[in-house]
Amino acid sequence: MGCGSNDPSTTGPDTPPAVEIAIPSSGYESPTSYSGKTLVWEDDFEENRLDPANWTHETGTGQNGWGNNELQFYRSQNTSFQDGHLIITAKEESFNGSNYTSSRIISLNKQQFRYGRIDIRAVMPRGQGLWPALWMLGVNFPTVGWPACGEIDIMEMIGGNGRENTVHGTVHWQNNGSHAEFGGSRTISNGTLSDKFHVYSIEWDATRIRWFIDNEQYHEIDTSPAELDEFRRSFFFIMNVAVGGNWPGSPNANTTFPQHMIVDYVRVFQNQ
Template sequence: MNFLFIATCLSLSCCVSDEDGTPDSGQGSTITIPTTGFNTPTSYDGMTLVWEDNFDGNALNEANWTHEVGNGQNGWGNNELQYYRPQNTTLQQGNLIITAKKESFGGKEYTSSRIITKDKKQFRYGRIDIRAVLPKGQGIWPALWMLGSNFSTVGWPACGEIDIMEMVGGQGRENTVHGTVHWEHDGSRAEFGGNYKLSSGTFSDEFHVFSIVWDAQSIRWLVDNKQYHVIDTQPAQLDEFRRNFFFIFNVAVGGNWPGSPDATSTYPQHMIVDFVRVFQSN
């Protein structure tokens, strides 16, 4: 999820549900939260759980998260089509739900949400586990990722970017996720990525856990505790990855990578996040 612009808003939204307790998408349909899928433990040998958000309660925890609002600069640097609003974030049954809708707002034809932990929660190294169900459809682009905490002073890509999970929907791509890093090399952007493909089904069917294991020497990517990609970060020009990073969770619509929605795309679409956990070595 290439990143070129940041703007923040402290507005927070509350959960909206129908009478039987099922989350309401805001477009006349309800959200089905899967009850199946992979899970990971709450502890690992030799590591301590230093931070987690289980998304309990009725509203996003403002001690952890801030909403970003609008369409950024050049569609957040990627020609994305959505307008980010706090109203597209809800909490239900211990899950964060980010909803992408087809609706006109702020001069755009789609809305969604993007939340960040900038200036609130930042981390250097550890194991990060995020349990989530992904949306689907041509033009949909969910991401669970991180930017260097020095972004405001050095800009992108010099701050570094760690994409824990990205998925681009449509054209049979909902069974594949990507893990990538971006950094500055000799004054230009460099990137290195890998991908993981399910043997059956899609990432919208049930929960999966997207992880990185990150230290001063490397970053490893895992899906459901299976490693699929690694980068050696010891070269001097990858020093970005020996500094603090903050989280970004969002669902984009359209953009350079997934392309625009088409007649096959349906809305609303939801990314459902059960938890995010950060473990660090004792």
């Protein structure tokens, strides 16, 4: 996903959606336990609020559109809750010089982890120019910057042009002073990632990271080389819906707003 600011801030209360949105009732449900692993943390958003022990809002436009020429202004008001789900809403509206608004939440200095199985159950938005992401950055990001901190993209989706049936899993790191990346993807056999819930997962240890959708592996990287030492440190979570940017391009006349990313839960399991 990349990033362009290290100034987490909160502005204003979380607000409920003006109207209830349609939350899919179908989709994959991951197990609540795995052999040899312990559930060490989860957020299932059942309290219908953003838990301050887990999350902080990042607001504004970042640097150069969060490093990606994104078009949205992130606001806490675009985070809401319904029936035990976190909802991040992207809107077409003028605010502080931007034509779009959305939300971005991070767990830096609150919930951060080194290794484990991570499951996130979510429904994606749709439309040209939409760029939802469930991802992680190294906790040393505020001091060393990106990409030296390392980045693990658990899930990215690029909206429009028939791309909404494909999940992308990627890592970014610094190699000899330059940006390096390695990614893979999986295209589902039916429908799009906005039709129903899917579970996006990684299994991460000292030597490799594997990516899954609905518990089917589609990508893997060997992180044992010394140059990938970033991935042997602690990381924090980021969840956001970007609008526009280098990868998806801008919304067009066919893009309808508002659009929603709906997150049911995030769970972290670690070896016993």
